Amino acid sequence: MNEMERPLNILQVSTLDIGGGAELSAFDLFRAYRAHGHNSWLAVGYKKSDDPSIKQIPNEDYRIRWSKPRRTIDKLVAPFTGRIRGVGRLRDIICRPGKIRRWLERQRGYEDFDFPGTWHLLELTPNPPDIIHCHNLHGGYFDLRALPWLSHQVPVILNLRDAWLLSGHCGHSFDCQRWKTGCGRCPDLSIYPPIRRDATAYNWRRKRDIFANSHLYITTPSQWLMGKVRESILRGVQYRVIPNGIDLTVFHPGSQAEARRLLDLPVRAKIILLVAHNPFKDYDMIEKTLSLLDKTDGSDLLFICLGKSGADKAVGQGRMIYPGFERSRERVALYYRACDIFVHAAKEEAFGRTVAEAMVSAIPVVASAVGGVRDQVENGKTGFLVPAGDSASSLDIIKRLMKDPTLRSSIGQAGAATASSRFGLESQANTFLGWYREILADWKRGKPATASK
Structure with a gap:
């Protein structure tokens, strides 16, 4: 060989x-x-x-010379936590940073390389x-x-x-x-x-x-x-x-009706999917935008926010649900296939993984024109780009897509063709x-x- x-x-x-x-x-x-x-x-x-x-x-294995005395000291002072002022802070200094020097460097703003x-x-x-x-x-x-x-x-x-x-x-x-x-x-x-x-x-x-x-x-x-x-x-x-x-054996176009049945989602609702799982996503802007959305044909509005936990709530004329962080890639793929539109609002993004997942699933994307997302989406052809933080522009595009199933389909199919060739695992x-x-x-x-x- x-x-x-x-x-x-x-x-x-x-x-x-x-x-x-x-x-x-x-x-x-x-x-x-x-x-x-x-x-x-x-x-x-x-x-x-x-x-x-x-x-x-x-x-931790290579901090062994510190770990034994740390554990010994912590064991001695633990009974006094909550009874003597400052003991909890002392335990934090001893146990969490590991070394007083390391703790002091963090307080000074040094990045921790230890x-x-x-x-x-x-x-x-x-x-x-x-x-x-x-x-x-x-x-x-x-x-x-x-x-x-x-x-x-x-x-x-x-x-x-x-x-x-x-x-x-x-x-x-x-x-x-x-x-x-x-x-x-x-x-x-x-x-x-x-x-x-x-x-x-x-x-x-x-x-x-x-x-x-x-x-x-x-x-x-x-x-x-x-x-x-x-x-x-x-x-x-x-x-x-x-x-x-993106793993194209998992994320790909499929039956919307079947996906909704498997996820127990309403068959006739208009569903918008979003993801909010890190501090660079602009969840507040998305919620503001969705709160202004009207029912277009009498269908219920359902907003699904993956990656964020919370109680279901009313958002404008629709309802927001929070399935939380979903570990199963197969179930995440079902959420894409179940929705009508994917909205991606970010303050910055090196590469929109969720944008690519939605695109290969043939779901039309409305995304903030930030960072690497601009490399992924050709505005008006494979998806839509809007200025970051621009709720009004986002709302206009979402309304267009909600009213026009032919546009949703053509944008979704064009996005899938491009993304599957560019972003396959x-x-x-x-x-x-x-x-x-x-x-x-x-x-x-x-x-x-x-x-x-």
């Missing part, structure tokens, strides 16, 4: 094995590589499944990985300071899901341009992931120095995010835009596998000098 045919040893790194958009993308690729006959592993900060090929990064298991990633798999493919690295589990050493041992791909690596703290910077020149004087420390004090200039410089000493391959799911990378401190050996992939997996081979060939020709651990 020649080098181009042998199975690869692929280690991906992600926050969770079961979670939202970025975690789903990593997990889907993990399974796709295994189906292609490769040795596939997923290293995560927090493991929820029992798959033996998913490895939890052993951060995750020692990162330095042992290469020990997690039975075979040495040929390549390490990293997804979201924020979320409290990964030490960025390991990248210079790690990227000189094995090729490392950074798969950006937002702009956190480019800035002093935020996942998205919106109108702020300070990430280009050094951050500092941050206009909003509360943007996810938030920090307590403005140490953004320090955080930015620390990332810049890490990247300058690393040998990295960079990929993003959209041209928009790659454009930001090109203007940032993040430097790579190679760059690729590879859109996220198999296409994404094959593109990455081809790039891995190129990277490994490049690595063999000129492996970088070893960086110290």
